[in-house]
Amino acid sequence: xxxxxxxxxxxxxxxxxxxxxxxxxxxxxxxxxxxxxxxxxxxxxxxxxxxxxxxxxxxxxxxxxxxxxxxxxxxxxxxxxxxxxxxxxxxxxxxxxxxxxxxxxxxxxxxxxxxxxxxxxxxxxxxxxxxxxxxxxxxxxxxxxxxxxxxxxxxxxxxxxxxxxxxxxxxxxxxxxxxxxxxxxxxxxxxxxxxxxxxxxxxxxxxxxxxxxxxxxxxxxxxxxxxxxxxxxxxxxxxxxxxxxxxxxxxxxxxxxxxxxxxxxxxxxxxxxxxxxxxxxxxxxxxxxxxxxxxxxxxxxxxxxxxxxxxxxxxxxxxxxxxxxxxxxxxxxxxxxxxxxxxxxxxxxxxxxxxxxxxxxxxxxxxxxxxxxxxxxxxxxxxxxxxxxxxxxxxxxxxxxxxxxxxxxxxxxxxxxxxxxxxxxxxxxxxxxxxxxxxxxxxxxxxxxxxxxxxxxxxxxxxxxxxxxxxxxxxx
Numbered sequence: 001x002x003x004x005x006x007x008x009x010x011x012x013x014x015x016x017x018x019x020x021x022x023x024x025x026x027x028x029x030x031x032x033x034x035x036x037x038x039x040x041x042x043x044x045x046x047x048x049x050x051x052x053x054x055x056x057x058x059x060x061x062x063x064x065x066x067x068x069x070x071x072x073x074x075x076x077x078x079x080x081x082x083x084x085x086x087x088x089x090x091x092x093x094x095x096x097x098x099x100x101x102x103x104x105x106x107x108x109x110x111x112x113x114x115x116x117x118x119x120x121x122x123x124x125x126x127x128x129x130x131x132x133x134x135x136x137x138x139x140x141x142x143x144x145x146x147x148x149x150x151x152x153x154x155x156x157x158x159x160x161x162x163x164x165x166x167x168x169x170x171x172x173x174x175x176x177x178x179x180x181x182x183x184x185x186x187x188x189x190x191x192x193x194x195x196x197x198x199x200x201x202x203x204x205x206x207x208x209x210x211x212x213x214x215x216x217x218x219x220x221x222x223x224x225x226x227x228x229x230x231x232x233x234x235x236x237x238x239x240x241x242x243x244x245x246x247x248x249x250x251x252x253x254x255x256x257x258x259x260x261x262x263x264x265x266x267x268x269x270x271x272x273x274x275x276x277x278x279x280x281x282x283x284x285x286x287x288x289x290x291x292x293x294x295x296x297x298x299x300x301x302x303x304x305x306x307x308x309x310x311x312x313x314x315x316x317x318x319x320x321x322x323x324x325x326x327x328x329x330x331x332x333x334x335x336x337x338x339x340x341x342x343x344x345x346x347x348x349x350x351x352x353x354x355x356x357x358x359x360x361x362x363x364x365x366x367x368x369x370x371x372x373x374x375x376x377x378x379x380x381x382x383x384x385x386x387x388x389x390x391x392x393x394x395x396x397x398x399x400x401x402x403x404x405x406x407x408x409x410x411x412x413x414x415x416x417x418x419x420x421x422x423x424x425x426x427x428x429x430x431x432x433x434x435x436x437x438x439x440x441x442x443x444x445x446x447x448x449x450x451x452x453x454x455x456x457x458x459x460x461x462x463x464x465x466x467x468x469x470x471x472x473x474x475x476x
Contacts, residue, residue: 013074013404020448022121032152036077040073040358067166070188096297152167152169153167185207190213190433191423203435215448227261233383243374244346250354258290259284259351282348289329295321338365366404367387385450428440434467444461446472
């Protein structure tokens with residue numbers, strides 16, 4: 001098949017919201033990948049591969065570089081398999097992502113491939129040699145062939161620390177556009193406005209083609225003040241019956257946002273000296289070694305925090321290391337804590353991975369506590385189809401059941417969802433990203449969403465006339 005300069009092929013995050021991987025061609029023989037992520041839940045690759053069968057299915061002989069928008073596993077989880085397939089090109093990402101990526105991939109290799117220390121060390125060595133950290137807002141040449149070149153620029157995406165959307169410029173005589181130049185933007189995951197710790201994404205000047213995510217393309221979030229009130233109310237209701245609150249959360253991004261907001265609630269409640277105060281001495285437990293390591297990196301990279309967060313630091317506040325925060329690393333301590341919280345009336349907030357309840361320590365808490373009505377599960381992030389999190393979210397309010405590690409558990413615990421705590425922008429955020437462009441795209445490709453979300457966002461873009469045409473692409 002003849003491939004023209006500027007051609008985009010999709011290798012994931014088209015039939016759903018996971019497995020992000022897109023390929024941009026500078027010419028027939030030279031391309032770059034934007035992300036190389038893991039499929040989760042019931043979602044699979046074009047060839048039907050899911051989370052347990054991850055070999056790279058597409059031809060990588062033309063791939064000269066990988067660009068990572070951010071380090072969530074659904075955007076980077078197939079990188080070990082990309083390297084196993086022979087990829088040795090540069091891996092471009094933001095400077096914070098360059099610190100976080102080796103931690104994410106080390107954990108991914110331990111869980112999905114091998115616990116062999118020598119093999120893991122060898123793999124991480126490859127990663128570190130291939131990493132090319134980039135500052136935001138600076139152009140980087142990636143492909144420079146006779147007659148054709150491709151440059152990239154990273155801009156803040158406001159999704160998690162280090163997240164970026166990618167501006168790509170293809171210059172080639174065969175490219176349609178101004179003097180053989182075409183600007184193509186990959187949104188990665190765009191954050192919501194006013195997200196804790198992070199600068200909000202700023203819309204680019206414009207582009208010819210936009211590949212945009214649509215996770216929440218069919219709905220609106222509560223504003224931040226509403227989110228905090230709902231979070232506080234949900235936890236206080238949950239604590240009223242003497243149980244604990246379990247919050248499944250991704251180790252990076254969501255966990256740190258929650259800690260930031262919980263510290264704010266605890267600080268605001270500190271003046272209630274002589275009235276009942278459920279927040280006084282309430283343990284906030286992060287039971288995830290990986291989340292603890294990420295939180296340490298977040299603290300170290302405070303120069304990338306937004307102005308609000310830095311003001312708190314200047315006032316002596318510590319939003320990611322406050323007094324009531326407890327971290328659990330040792331597995332023995334984890335087992336002991338699960339048993340204690342399941343069998344006592346000691347209230348606590350527990351934040352643990354994985355965010356979709358498909359593995360990790362949260363599963364042990366769920367097994368021990370789902371069938372007890374004193375406890376509560378609080379969802380603060382998207383739950384993909386086919387994950388235990390989606391089943392609990394869907395069937396829990398009707399006292400249904402969920403299967404965990406091959407065993408069925410009936411759901412007596414309370415279940416509540418706060419959609420506004422997603423690290424993804426809502427429909428208005430996504431539309432605003434396009435509305436604010438000076439040069440509107442000729443073509444928008446809507447990816448990374450359920451069918452309903454993609455269709456709703458496509459319809460809105462068309463109704464407002466924000467692009468020349470809008471398509472929902474097929475895989476590859």
